[in-house]
Amino acid sequence: xxxxxxxxxxxxxxxxxxxxxxxxxxxxxxxxxxxxxxxxxxxxxxxxxxxxxxxxxxxxxxxxxxxxxxxxxxxxxxxxxxxxxxxxxxxxxxxxxxxxxxxxxxxxxxxxxxxxxxxxxxxxxxxxxxxxxxxxxxxxxxxxxxxxxxxxxxxxxxxxxxxxxxxxxxxxxxxxxxxxxxxxxxxxxxxxxxxxxxxxxxxxxxxxxxxxxxxxxxxxxxxxxxxxxxxxxxxxxxx
Amino acid sequence: xxxxxxxxxxxxxxxxxxxxxxxxxxxxxxxxxxxxxxxxxxxxxxxxxxxxxxxxxxxxxxxxxxxxxxxxxxxxxxxxxxxxxxxxxxxxxxxxxxxxxxxxxxxxxxxxxxxxxxxxxxxxxxxxxxxxxxxxxxxxxxxxxxxxxxxxxxxxxxxxxxxxxxxxxxxxxxxxxxxxxxxxxxxxxxxxxxxxxxxxxxxxxxxxxxxxxxxxxxxxxxxxxxxxxxxxxxxxxxxxxxxxxxxxxxxxxxxxxxxxxxxxxxxxxxxxxxxxxxxxxxxxxxxxxxxxxxxxxxxxxxxxxxxxxxxxxxxxxxxxxxxxxxxxxxxxxxxxxxxxxxxxxxxxxxxxxxxxxxxxxxxxxxxxxxxxxxxxxxxxxxxxxxxxxxxxxxxxxxxxxxxxxxxxxxxxxxxxxxxxxxxxxxxxxxxxxxxxxxxxxxxxxxxxxxxxxxxxx
Ligand SMILES: [Zn+2]
Numbered sequence: 211x212x213x214x215x216x217x218x219x220x221x222x223x224x225x226x227x228x229x230x231x232x233x234x235x236x237x238x239x240x241x242x243x244x245x246x247x248x249x250x251x252x253x254x255x256x257x258x259x260x261x262x263x264x265x266x267x268x269x270x271x272x273x274x275x276x277x278x279x280x281x282x283x284x285x286x287x288x289x290x291x292x293x294x295x296x297x298x299x300x301x302x303x304x305x306x307x308x309x310x311x312x313x314x315x316x317x318x319x320x321x322x323x324x325x326x327x328x329x330x331x332x333x334x335x336x337x338x339x340x341x342x343x344x345x346x347x348x349x350x351x352x353x354x355x356x357x358x359x360x361x362x363x364x365x366x367x368x369x370x371x372x373x374x375x376x377x378x379x380x381x382x383x384x385x386x387x388x389x390x391x392x393x394x395x396x397x398x399x400x401x402x403x404x405x406x407x408x409x410x411x412x413x414x415x416x417x418x419x420x421x422x423x424x425x426x427x428x429x430x431x432x433x434x435x436x437x438x439x440x441x442x443x444x445x446x447x448x449x
Numbered sequence: 450x451x452x453x454x455x456x457x458x459x460x461x462x463x464x465x466x467x468x469x470x471x472x473x474x475x476x477x478x479x480x481x482x483x484x485x486x487x488x489x490x491x492x493x494x495x496x497x498x499x500x501x502x503x504x505x506x507x508x509x510x511x512x513x514x515x516x517x518x519x520x521x522x523x524x525x526x527x528x529x530x531x532x533x534x535x536x537x538x539x540x541x542x543x544x545x546x547x548x549x550x551x552x553x554x555x556x557x558x559x560x561x562x563x564x565x566x567x568x569x570x571x572x573x574x575x576x577x578x579x580x581x582x583x584x585x586x587x588x589x590x591x592x593x594x595x596x597x598x599x600x601x602x603x604x605x606x607x608x609x610x611x612x613x614x615x616x617x618x619x620x621x622x623x624x625x626x627x628x629x630x631x632x633x634x635x636x637x638x639x640x641x642x643x644x645x646x647x648x649x650x651x652x653x654x655x656x657x658x659x660x661x662x663x664x665x666x667x668x669x670x671x672x673x674x675x676x677x678x679x680x681x682x683x684x685x686x687x688x689x690x691x692x693x694x695x696x697x698x699x700x701x702x703x704x705x706x707x708x709x710x711x712x713x714x715x716x717x718x719x720x721x722x723x724x725x726x727x728x729x730x731x732x733x734x735x736x737x738x739x740x741x742x743x744x745x746x747x748x749x750x751x752x753x754x755x756x757x758x759x760x761x762x763x764x765x766x767x768x769x770x771x772x773x774x775x776x777x778x779x780x781x782x783x784x785x786x787x788x789x790x791x792x793x794x795x796x797x798x799x800x801x802x803x804x805x806x807x808x809x810x811x812x813x814x815x816x817x818x819x820x821x822x823x824x825x826x827x828x829x830x831x832x833x834x835x836x837x838x839x840x841x842x843x844x845x846x847x848x849x850x851x852x853x854x855x856x857x858x859x860x861x862x863x864x865x866x867x868x869x870x871x872x873x874x875x876x877x878x879x880x881x882x883x884x885x886x887x888x889x890x891x892x893x894x895x896x897x898x899x900x901x902x903x904x905x906x
Contacts, residue, residue, distance in 0.1 A: 223660070223668075227588065232821030232851070239851050273596040279666060342815070356816045401818045406847055436850045439858070440843040447809065447840075 213424055214247040215416075218261060220269035220307060221280045222252045228358060230270030230304050232403035236412050237266065244430050246420070255283040261290045264299065265419040271305030271359075271401060274317050274335075281323045284310055288326030295328045300394040300418040304404065308389070308397035309333040309361055318360065329390040329397050330366030331381075338362075340379035342449045344400055346388045348373030353408045354444045355400025363399075365390055372398050377449050394418050407441040409434045452553045455486045459546045478546045479539030490542040491575035493549050499526060499559040501576050502741065503569065503613075505604060506584025506624070508786050509734040510536065510563040512726070512765050513584060516738035518561055520755045524747045529557035536565045538572050566600050569607030581608060582616040582741050584733065586623045587677060588822075589783040589814070597623065601663070605630040616640060616740045618733065619694040620679045626663035626689070640740035641694035645675055645729065646701050662689050676729050676792075677785040696740040698732060706794055713739055713749065720749040723757045726766055728793035730786070767892075771899050773875040778891065781882045782814065784822035791828040794880055800832045802879040804869040806839040806862060806887035813884040817841045825852035834872050838865035839887045862890050 219234055238248045253259045261267070272280075284291075291311075295301060301311075309315040312331030314324045319335075339360045346353040353373060363381040365371060371381065372389025380388030380399065389398035396415075398404060405412040413429055420426035459478035466477045482489045494501050504514045518528045531544040541562050549555055564572060566586070573581070583604060586597055601623050608615065608630040615631050618624040619641030628637045660669050660678050667686035674680035683690040695716055702710040708725040709732055724735050735756050742752040767778040777794060781787040795801050809815050825848060829835070835856035837845040842858045842865075849856045859865035866881070873879040883891050 226822075228816060229818030229821035232818070232848070235821065235851050273598060275596070275598055275661065275666065279661070356818055358816065401816070403818055403821050406821070406851060407844075436843070436847050440847040443841060443843045447815075 212245055212247070214249055215241055215265045215419055215423060216263050217248065217250045217266045217268060218253050218259070218264035219250055220253050220267065220284070220303075221255065221272070221276075222270075223254060224276035224280050225270045225272035225307050227271050227273070228305075228356070228401035229403045230401060233270070233302065233304070233405040234268055236403070236405035236409075237268070237416065240409070240412055240416055240432065243432055253287075255280055261287060261294060264294070265423050266415060267291070267294065267299060267301040267303075269301075269303045269307030269311075271307065273306075274319075274321075277306050277310060277315060277317075277323050278321065281310065284326060285324060288328075291326055292328055295393060295395045298394050298418070298422065300415045300422075301328075301396065302405070302415060303395070303397045304401065305359055305399050308399065309363065311395070311397050312363065312390070315361060328395055329392055330369035331363050331390050331397065332366075333361040333363045336360050336362050336383070338383045340383055340399075342378055343444060343447045344378030344380065344388070345376045345445050346373040346378075346380070346400070347376055348388075348411075350408075350411045350414055352441075352445070353398075353400060353404065353411060354441050355398075355402035355404045355407070356444075357399045358401060359399050363390075372396055377445075402444065407437060407444060409437045450486055452486075452489075452492065453551050455482060455489055456546060456549060456551050456553060458485060459489075460551075463543070463547060476535060476537075476539045476543055479542035482542050482546060483539060488575060490538070490545050490572070491577070493545040493553055493555065494560055494576045496553070496555055497529070497557060497560050499745075500579035501560040501562065502580040502582070502745075503562050503564045503573070503576075503578045504582045504584070504737075505564045505566050505569050505607075506582075506618075507566065507587040507589045507783065509584045509730060509737070512731065513582065513734040513737050514561060514563040516734060516756065516759060517582075517741055519759065520738055520742045520747055520752045521559060521561070521745070523751055523755045524742075524745075526559050527557045528559055528561050529555060530561045531563060536563045537568045541572060541576070567603050569604050570610065571607075573607040573613070574610040578611055578613045580616065580741060580744060581611065581613045582737050583618065583624045583627055584737055585618055585621045585677075585679065587783055587785040588819070601627065612636070614638065614744050616737060616744060618679070618737070619692045620675065620681065620733075622660075622669055622678065622682055622689070622691075623663050625692055628692070638696070638740055638744055639692045639694040640696040640733075640736045641691070642675055642698040642729075642732065642736070643694075644698070644700055645673075646704065662687060664689050676789055679733070696736060696743055698736060701732075704729075704732075713753070715739065715743050715749045718749070720753050722753045725757070725759055728789050730789045731766075769895065769899055771895065772870055774870055774873040775878045776870075776895075777878070777880045778888065778895070779880060779882050780885065780888050782884060784819045787823045787882070788828065790882065791823070791825075795833070796828045796830070798830065798878075800834060801830065802834045802869060802873045802877065803829070804836045804838065804865055804879065804881045805842070805845045805856075806865065806881065806883035806891060807837065807841045807845045808839040808884050808887045809841045810886045812886050817844045820844060820848045825849060825854065829854050836865050836869055836872070838862050839884065862887065863894055866891060866894055
């Protein structure tokens with residue numbers, strides 16, 4: 211098996227904190243270990259990029275100031291991203307980028323950063339900082355990670371969450387929903403980073419991309435002992 | 450409440466806490482003092498004839514504080530300082546209480562405190578520091594502070610409450626921007642590095658911390674980067690530009706794992722420095738100390754002579770011999786720090802022996818995500834012999850696995866240290882890289898195995 215998969219990495223300079231870069235490393239390595247070539251294309255503010263080339267789209271977390279910097283540029287790419295999402299392109303967006311993939315984010319300072327409404331979610335900054343280890347039950351299986359946000363995200367009626375927290379906060383400091391999922395787009399607050407310790411989720415994204423690009427229907431299994439061990443340890447840590 | 454009464458109560462509490470074996474009673478007197486007399490620290494510090502110096506920033510506080518203390522002592526001062534890990538307000542208060550007589554008299558001539566970034570604003574109003582050194586601002590334990598810009602603003606508030614002289618890292622844009630909080634522009638001093646040798650290894654930048662203009666948010670243009678976001682920058686949009694440092698490294702003659710030799714120009718006059726702590730980050734610590742020394746009227750030659758006799762601060766870079774092997778103990782706590790340590794000690798070694806001890810208690814930072822922000826792929830040779838341990842040793846093994854470096858997790862810390870020593874050939878060298886609480890555990894362990902008093906002071 212061979213061929214190249216293109217990962218579009220949205221705003222790596224502004225939106226890469228708390229180890230979110232590890233998600234790109236995980237996607238790349240798990241594709242390479244199965245014999246595929248991987249090209250990671252950074253999409254930076256103001257730089258032209260044809261998103262039609264992307265087999266997979268990733269965006270990480272950032273500071274509020276980073277979100278302000280990318281806001282307008284992301285809006286300009288919004289129509290294209292909505293179109294790709296509707297056609298089933300796999301996407302993973304974390305924390306700050308998750309917020310802007312919703313309808314928008316009102317910062318604690320009152321700034322309004324409009325989002326691109328790929329996901330039916332709206333976020334409002336709060337004074338509660340939601341920090342700690344998280345465990346989520348999801349249709350992909352158990353997910354473990356670490357959250358660190360003060361945005362409270364409310365889902366539209368009918369918008370599926372990614373899953374339900376069994377430890378930690380998730381979208382809000384009061385409810386149990388974590389993240390959002392529409393078609394193959396996944397938004398979540400989980401750092402950790404999420405993909406290295408949750409290889410089943412990584413492989414879901416990879417297989418979706420390979421199916422769409424090459425018609426591949428099955429992935430060669432990998433030895434995931436190290437991944438599972440790290441996930442076990444993380445899941446057992448206090449909130 | 451009379452001063453002697455508060456002092457008697459808090460001193461008794463310290464003694465009791467020590468007798469009960471509660472970690473030497475570092476913070477307890479401070480906690481009690483805050484209840485009995487919240488202004489106690491300020492009252493005590495006011496009697497120090499040469500005032501108060503504070504050192505803050507993400508990386509290098511402990512090392513730089515130690516360097517400054519040595520320099521000032523060489524210049525005849527009696528220095529009162531807070532001990533490692535007590536850099537919050539109560540720790541500083543405790544240090545003052547324990548040094549004071551019951552009448553509130555201090556033997557010391559000057560107070561020198563390392564201060565946690567977020568705590569600075571809680572101590573400057575009361576202690577009225579005369580000098581504040583700001584080293585750098587990197588992402589570190591963000592679970593406490595939220596965001597880097599927030600941390601900078603907190604330091605700014607702390608500065609604004611004083612009329613202190615400032616010693617700012619010219620090469621860190623966010624730190625240099627703190628000049629605007631100074632009570633007068635005449636009080637601002639900068640230190641920086643003009644030149645590094647061109648053969649410095651090419652390390653991909655860690656996830657960028659602060660490459661945006663602190664004023665207008667445009668992306669800064671860097672003509673040089675030395676590590677992280679430390680370098681020479683200018684804003685393409687507004688007038689923000691790297692300030693010209695008045696204490697600057699103008700040339701580096703040599704730099705390796707044993708330390709570096711470099712020239713520091715103080716107001717244009719060169720001084721040669723031989724500094725036994727390796728790494729560009731430590732060169733900045735030395736530079737900060739020389740900058741402060743200059744501001745306190747210490748001759749650069751005295752400062753340089755003291756730097757040459759440096760022994761590393763607790764756990765930061767310690768070296769010892771065990772069963773015929775040479776071991777380095779190198780504290781790691783955030784991506785930029787770990788990147789620097791790996792670059793300095795590990796990246797150029799053939800088949801190095803390493804032990805990573807990663808824990809996630811409060812003092813380590815509870816989030817270990819940052820391990821993925823370190824370019825391990827570029828920094829750890831793939832033939833390295835690597836062991837991992839600590840509460841989150843599995844996370845390190847996972848990170849290394851995705852960097853193409855095989856490692857083995859050893860569950861308990863003592864066995865991991867034993868294994869490392871046995872893996873290293875006699876006469877060889879190994880590196881132990883622990884997070885904070887793992888460092889404390891390993892240090893305690895090694896103390897039982899070696900006559901470390903001679904090595905560690
Ligand atoms: Zn600017």
